[in-house]
Amino acid sequence: MLTEVKKSLRLICCYFKFNISSAMEYRASFLVQCFGMMLNNSAFIFFWWILFNNVSTIGGYTFRDEMMLWAISSSSFGFCFVVFGNVGNITKMILNGELDTYLLQPKDPLVNIACSRTVVSAWGDALYGMIIFFLIRGFDVKGFLLFLLFCITGALILASVLVSFHSLSFYTGNTEGLTQLAIEFLISFSIYPEGIFSGGVRFILYTIIPSAFIVYIPAAVIKQFSIFMLLKVLGVSVLWIATAYGMFYKGLKKYESGNLIISKL
Template sequence: MLMEVKKSLKLMGFYFKFNLSAVMEYRVSFLMQCFGMALNNSAFIFFWWILFNNVNIIGGYGFTDVMMLWAISSASFGLCFITFGNVNQITRMILNGELDTYLLQPKDPLINILCSKTIISAWGDTLYGIILFFFIKGFNIKAFGLFLLFIITGALIFASVLVTIHALSFYSGNTEGIAQLTTEFLISFTIYPEGIFKGGLRYVLYTLIPAAFMVYMPARIISNFSLPMLFSVLAVAVMWIIIAYTAFYKGLKKYESGNLIINKL
């Protein structure tokens, strides 16, 4: 098991270097998209600053608390699509029978699929999140170490939830719409104060849409360290990875090859 994890990490590292070198071939375009996305996200700081000038507390959160949510959420989202850029293409590949190429290679098919592409604008989201963190916390080494850990766990949870949704395509056909809706829910719920969500919706944030483990609990841990909460976040990240792997590989047994070569003939 440990050997398989090492192989997967090595493959992810290879793809990361390859994708980075590929996008850097068009350096000007890469930098423009990165800074353009970071600048676009920065507009929301102004919005929240105006809002908190009129209201001191929203759902138990102050201005810097909300900015920390944005920093973790943005950097996690960015890292997810930097590393797992193909995650939203899984349904299309399943329906079009395009998984054959990956299944024939002597590597983990799921990691191979996910990491074979990067989204350039996602680098801007990650850059924005990191800059925003330093704006809030300054050069706090301990806090930044936790921040880096949580953007990794956040990215893994994000990708795992999407893989699980896309894997349903093996059974029920096109689930791209559900995956897109899930993405919007995850983003929306992670950038607003937890306190504004009431009733049963709060349970959803800790279960079906694990926004609490992606952003809310990490933000609390950075502000006020708690070892049990840290273990909870790590455990949920591992749990979602297992769910995603199980859903994908069980569904893969139902996959029908696209026979693309035959179709072209």
């Protein structure tokens, strides 16, 4: 088991280096997309600043607390699509029989598929979140290390949720619409104060759409450290990864090859 994890990590690192090199071939385009995304995200700071100038707190959150949600959610989203940039295409590949190339290679198919491309604009999301963190927390080394850890767990949970929803395509056909809805819910819920949600919605935020473990609990731990809450986030991350792997490989037994005789360099 440990050997397989090491192999997967090496594969992720190799793809990461290759994707960076590929993106930097067109540096002007890379910079434009990154700064364009950062500029787009920055517009929301103005919106929240105006809102919090009229009210002191929303759902128990101050302006700084809200900005921390944005920092974690933005960088988690960025890390996810920088490293696992192909995760959004899994349904299309299943329906078109395009998994053949990956299944023939001596690599973990799911990791191989997810890491085979990067989303350039996601670099802008990742950098934007880090800048917001330093603006509201300053040079807090301990806080920043926790921030990076939670961005990694957030990215893994986000990628796992998407893989799980995409894997439903093995059973029910096209689930791109459902998966897109899931990611929109994840992003939308993650950037609003937890206190404004109640009842069944809060239950969803801790289960099907785990925004609580991507941003709410991490933000609380950074503000006031709790080893118990930290371990809870780590445990949920492992649980979602296991769920994604289980659903993908169980569904793979139902996969119908597209008989595409192509090679992947």
